[in-house]
Amino acid sequence: MARRFIVHVGAPKTGTSAFQEWAVRNRSALLDAGFLYPEAGATRLGNHAAMVSALGGAIEDEQRSAHLLRVFDRELRAHPDAAVILSAELMTTLKFMPNMTRLNRALGHHSADATVVLVVRDQVEWRNSCFAQAREMLTPLPRFNKYVNVGKHGPRGGNWDFLEQRYRRAGFRFETIAFDKRVREIGIVAALTALPSLSDLASVAQEERVEANPTASALALLAAEQVRAAVAGPTGAMDSLLRQRLAALVRKHATDLPPTRFNGFTEAMADEMRGIFRESNEVFAQRHFGTSWQTLFPPKAIDHVSPDIIDDLTPAEQDQVRAVAGRAVIEALETGLIRIAPEPLPG
Numbered sequence: 001m002a003r004r005f006i007v008h009v010g011a012p013k014t015g016t017s018a019f020q021e022w023a024v025r026n027r028s029a030l031l032d033a034g035f036l037y038p039e040a041g042a043t044r045l046g047n048h049a050a051m052v053s054a055l056g057g058a059i060e061d062e063q064r065s066a067h068l069l070r071v072f073d074r075e076l077r078a079h080p081d082a083a084v085i086l087s088a089e090l091m092t093t094l095k096f097m098p099n100m101t102r103l104n105r106a107l108g109h110h111s112a113d114a115t116v117v118l119v120v121r122d123q124v125e126w127r128n129s130c131f132a133q134a135r136e137m138l139t140p141l142p143r144f145n146k147y148v149n150v151g152k153h154g155p156r157g158g159n160w161d162f163l164e165q166r167y168r169r170a171g172f173r174f175e176t177i178a179f180d181k182r183v184r185e186i187g188i189v190a191a192l193t194a195l196p197s198l199s200d201l202a203s204v205a206q207e208e209r210v211e212a213n214p215t216a217s218a219l220a221l222l223a224a225e226q227v228r229a230a231v232a233g234p235t236g237a238m239d240s241l242l243r244q245r246l247a248a249l250v251r252k253h254a255t256d257l258p259p260t261r262f263n264g265f266t267e268a269m270a271d272e273m274r275g276i277f278r279e280s281n282e283v284f285a286q287r288h289f290g291t292s293w294q295t296l297f298p299p300k301a302i303d304h305v306s307p308d309i310i311d312d313l314t315p316a317e318q319d320q321v322r323a324v325a326g327r328a329v330i331e332a333l334e335t336g337l338i339r340i341a342p343e344p345l346p347g
Helices: 016-025 027-032 049-055 062-078 094-108 123-136 160-169 181-186 188-192 196-201 218-232 240-253 267-289 315-334
Strands: 005-008 083-087 114-120 173-178
Touching (some): 049 062, 218 315
């Protein structure tokens, strides 16, 4: 098999991590089928964010970047005929767009055949999911209505047609699937391995994990925000490992909270969001799926709107949220995960 690259760019909240974990578990079987899922620059669970950042010139530390590129080159030389799969949601972000062309050029040193694979979702559900995941992981966020605002450069984040054009201009081929009801039923691995670029993997075992980290409930997200504010301050941030561990504590102590999932959209906001992307969505859907966007993703009625700050809760709900956050912080202190900074001595 001639060398080629399949660059799975996400988008976030479309089963990317499930695919990555499947690829890690089946590395040997993938290699037998002619596909290399590199260990170089990958996390334990198979995210290649560091590797694609190095290839795209997005790492400021030149020594670290050079090391990653050397390890990657060595791994590719050991498997000269294998197709190479890289997977990282980072590559759908606006921040990565300036690095697309350099990524293609870096891969071009090994092969001129590089295909981007993008999984798309309806923007209303997608924005809800992204906000909820970020808050669950104790990321500092603005109010939801600010989070979903279209930026000064227009509707780019979540504009799948725009993203496709950028990758094509950077020199990539392009394939896509819709994260619709059918894909949810058959699983992301089966859906992705039905694409032309990955069809040779159809014979590899396709068991993927059932979602092990479903987004927390709306109240649990507010408990996570309370923990983040208590540990890092109202606008502070924490390193990713600490955020992961604190998020796990919140999940542990939030099991008795109502399970209602987060939705930040009112009907008017959802209609506005769909209107912003209507034209580009229709063009994209007709080009790739031969049907309308609304057929792929029928609009869902808004049955509730979740508060995104604790002050908007009832007093009883506030007590529930603060109790969960308090238990999580106490356990973090007792286990040494966090420490109370000593007060400075007077004078």
